[in-house]
Amino acid sequence: MRFNPMEIERRSMEIIESELAVPLDEEVKPIVKRVVHATADFSFAENLRFAPGAVGTMREMLVAGATIVTDTNMALSGINRAAAKRLNATLRCDMADASVAAEAKARGVTRASVCVERALEEQGNVLFACGNAPTALIRMLELLDGRTPENLAVIGVPVGFVNVVEAKQMLWESGLTCITALGRRGGSSVAAAIVNALMYGIEGVRANGM
Amino acid sequence: MRFNPMEIERRSMEIIESELAVPLDEEVKPIVKRVVHATADFSFAENLRFAPGAVGTMREMLVAGATIVTDTNMALSGINRAAAKRLNATLRCDMADASVAAEAKARGVTRASVCVERALEEQGNVLFACGNAPTALIRMLELLDGRTPENLAVIGVPVGFVNVVEAKQMLWESGLTCITALGRRGGSSVAAAIVNALMYGIEGVRANGM
Numbered sequence: 410m411r412f413n414p415m416e417i418e419r420r421s422m423e424i425i426e427s428e429l430a431v432p433l434d435e436e437v438k439p440i441v442k443r444v445v446h447a448t449a450d451f452s453f454a455e456n457l458r459f460a461p462g463a464v465g466t467m468r469e470m471l472v473a474g475a476t477i478v479t480d481t482n483m484a485l486s487g488i489n490r491a492a493a494k495r496l497n498a499t500l501r502c503d504m505a506d507a508s509v510a511a512e513a514k515a516r517g518v519t520r521a522s523v524c525v526e527r528a529l530e531e532q533g534n535v536l537f538a539c540g541n542a543p544t545a546l547i548r549m550l551e552l553l554d555g556r557t558p559e560n561l562a563v564i565g566v567p568v569g570f571v572n573v574v575e576a577k578q579m580l581w582e583s584g585l586t587c588i589t590a591l592g593r594r595g596g597s598s599v600a601a602a603i604v605n606a607l608m609y610g611i612e613g614v615r616a617n618g619m
Numbered sequence: 620m621r622f623n624p625m626e627i628e629r630r631s632m633e634i635i636e637s638e639l640a641v642p643l644d645e646e647v648k649p650i651v652k653r654v655v656h657a658t659a660d661f662s663f664a665e666n667l668r669f670a671p672g673a674v675g676t677m678r679e680m681l682v683a684g685a686t687i688v689t690d691t692n693m694a695l696s697g698i699n700r701a702a703a704k705r706l707n708a709t710l711r712c713d714m715a716d717a718s719v720a721a722e723a724k725a726r727g728v729t730r731a732s733v734c735v736e737r738a739l740e741e742q743g744n745v746l747f748a749c750g751n752a753p754t755a756l757i758r759m760l761e762l763l764d765g766r767t768p769e770n771l772a773v774i775g776v777p778v779g780f781v782n783v784v785e786a787k788q789m790l791w792e793s794g795l796t797c798i799t800a801l802g803r804r805g806g807s808s809v810a811a812a813i814v815n816a817l818m819y820g821i822e823g824v825r826a827n828g829m
Contacts, residue, residue, distance in 0.1 A: 421780040449778050449803035450660065483696040487807070568659050570631040593659035597697070598806050
C-alpha cells in the first residue's frame, strides 16, 4: 500500500473522475470531486447545486479577503488552515462562544440565531458554511427577508431528516450566491470540503490546485 | 417548522426507524441509527460491522474510565463534550501537537505513526476513533502485530478510495474489539456519531438515552 498523502489524493481523484456518471461543468467539477473524496458518496454529483457564477464569485470574495463563518466547530476543524492563512481568511464559529450563549439566553433565542445575526453584521465578505443546523440557515433567510447582500455567500449543506430538505430548497430559491446539496445529505465534512475546494482552485493556494 | 432540538432529534430517529430496511440487533441499532442520523445515508445499516460484544465492551471501558483518541480534530469536535465529561473520559487528538510533528520529523515517520504509538502506550482504557486516515489504522495493526490488548478498542471508519477498504478489512479480521464500516464510506462524522451513540447508551449520560 502507498502512503504518500499527495499521491494518495491524486490517485483518489483519478478513481473519482473515472467513476463519475454525470457530466459536470468544468467550473464545478473540482468541488463535486472533493465532496465525493470526503464522503465516497457519488450521489453528491447529482445533488450539489451551484447558483449561476457562485464558484467564481466565492473565489473572488476569498481573494479579496473574507471571513469564513461555520455553524459548527466540526466544519471549522475540517477547513484547511494553511490554505485559509494564505488567503488571509478569518475562520470563525461562534456557536461555542460564551457571549453568544449569554446573549441567546438573555433574549430567549437560539444560539444559532445570535451567530447568524453576528455573521450578517459583518462589513466585509462573509462565506457562511452551514453543514449541520438547518435552523441557522432558515434564520438567516428570515433575517435577510429577500435581500441578497453582495458581501454574503452561503454554502448550505445541512444533513438530516427534519427541516433540512426544506431549508436547502429555500436557500436554492433565495437568489443568494450559494452552493447547496438538495435532499437530506450533507454535513460538516461536506461543508468543509466545499470551502477547501474553493480555496484550492485559487492560484497559489495549493501547488497542484487539486 | 419545528425547532426544538430534542423534538427534532426524536422525530428524526422515528423517520430513520421507519425507513430502516435491514433488521438490526437491538444492541447495535442505536449506533446504526445515530450514524444514519449524522449522514442521512442508510447504506451504513448494511456496512457497519460490530465485533462480537464490541458495543458492551466499549461501554464498559467508557464507564470504567477511558481516553478517547481520534485521528483528526474534526472527529474530536464532533464528540459530545458534556457526555464525555459525565463519563470522566479524556478526549485527545495529537495530530496537531507540536511535539508529535517534531518527533515525526526527527525519526522520519508520519505524524499518524507517532500518534498511534502514543495511543498504544496508554496504560488505561483507550478507545481509538479513526474516521479519516487509513494509514493510522494500518500502522496500529502493524504495531500490534496480532496482539489484541484488553485495554484497546477501535472504531475504524476511515473514508476514501485508496487503502481504505483494505485497512477496514484488516481491522475487521484482527480480533480486536472493534466497530468498522466495510467499504469506502465513513468519515469523521461517522466516527464521532459512533462514539456519541456508545456514550448515550450508558445510563445517566443522556436523559432520553437516544
